[in-house]
Amino acid sequence: MRYQQYLAWSVLLRLFHWSFALSVVVLVTTGFYINFPWTNTMLEGGRSFPVATMFYIHFIAAFVFTAAILARLYLLLFGNRQERFWDFLPITPKNIANLFKTIANYLYISDKYDRRPGHNTLAGTFYIVTFIMALVQVLSGFYMLYPENVVWQTWGLWLLGPLQHARYLHYLIMWYFILFAFIHLYIVVWTDIWHKEGLISSIVNGRKFTPDKS
């Protein structure tokens, strides 16, 4: 079978993807450490600041993460066809049908793969959920980082309640990201094996493949 190549993902989307992915790895690693600083020492005067350093790395990654989220927000509204949110949310009859077809395909119920130029709507729905989780993570994170700032304090108190509540939520949502990363990796590899569209390489070079109908 012959395949046609097309540009699915813009440079900005690919940049978003990898800065997001890398920052999440760093944030989860340092987040675990912040939650439970396991390097305990009795040594004094060592002039090493493991906990302060871990926080510092967490905050740097947090800013990368936030920048990535803002880039994605822009693309959700003004990106190319595949990148806009109405392309991959189950909000039109066609998209809703795609949701069920995709689930059936993933569960080996049907061999039919409802091919789409961008995300299928099952993936798309989860990407939006993840996007919202990321927003909560940014809000709770900045609320904890700048608790004395009037803006963060006002929004934080209004949306998340007292700081400790934000911290608790921040920790629980970390587990969402771990689960998401795990499932995401599995499905991506699975899809790459079962459906020949060059899914994994597309997030590196931007190009996907579709069967050449002509």
Place this chain on the structure above:
Amino acid sequence: MSRHDFGNEGNMRVDRRTFIKGCTMAAAALGLSETMVPKLVAAATSAQRPPVVWLHFQECTGCTESLLRASHPDIGRLILDIISLDYHETVMAAAGHQAEQVLQETISKYDGKFICVVEGGIPTKDGGIYCKIGGRTAVDILAEVAPKAAAVIAIGTCASFGGIQAAKPNPTGAVGVRDLVKNTPIINIPGCPPNPISFLGTVLHYLTFKRLPRTDQLGRPLFAYGREIHDQCERRAHFDEGRFVEQFGDEAHRQGFCLYKVGCKGPGTFSNCPAVRFNGVGAWPVGVGHGCIGCTEPEFWDTMTPFYERLPGVTIPGGGKGIVTGATSVGMKILGVTAAAVGIHAAVGIGKRVVKCKKCNNTPDEQE
């Protein structure tokens, strides 16, 4: 116990030295320069002492107790010197109808001029019947007194945010003053109990500048609640350098290391405890080896517990009450279940491929 409790009952007023010392401490807590001290003293000794009505609702009287027990200088007595405490159920001599009469007289005579101090939460459920004084509900009393006051000072976490009565499941529907009083300025001095200096500072600020101090979004004066405990803690160096107490009584605990891992809520709690300390003896919880429990924050009984763990547990519903386990263990379990599901899915896929590819040499996609 205060040293003034012995020997000089005859002299209820504090001496001038103690008086100035108290005003200086309040000035320091307020972040004012020492040149302001004479102004504070002048305001505090002016002829018209502001009348104060002190209302007790759902509470343990711990706030009043800690205020009266404060020593070096005798802040309790100092406050009683500065204000004219016309109605206070714990320390007033009058009782019964006489006391009720005093309250009525004060609020009508000083309409719009007196300060109303509230101690304790206010139950609102079932018509507020869970707290009644002289046959009237706390809701009614507050609704009558607060609108006539120049300002309301909510002392303690209960009056500020509802406190322990408002902890889940909040059977009496307890709330703080700010949830009921809308048109009178309110200042919250939360804490369980709050530091008497924070209360004194607020009163002196009001007397000197004729307005309440600036507050954060929770109505707490910034001079006392403007910074996190964690950012002023003397154990912070141990935190940054990774020296932690793992268990109460261990070597690290004896060395005075950071209490983060045994549940210190200093990160996330706003108060001046590390700077001002308590009871005139320079003590505060973390200083004596116990983590902060976050008592100045709203909902602290719900969000800061368990006190000896970093984060609250997760309640898994079902089986009547449900089980509470640590957030980490819940996360691990969900991840484990997911991994198992993924494993099964992958195995089915491999099985299917083996079957399919015996019939044909194509991958499924190419049959589309």
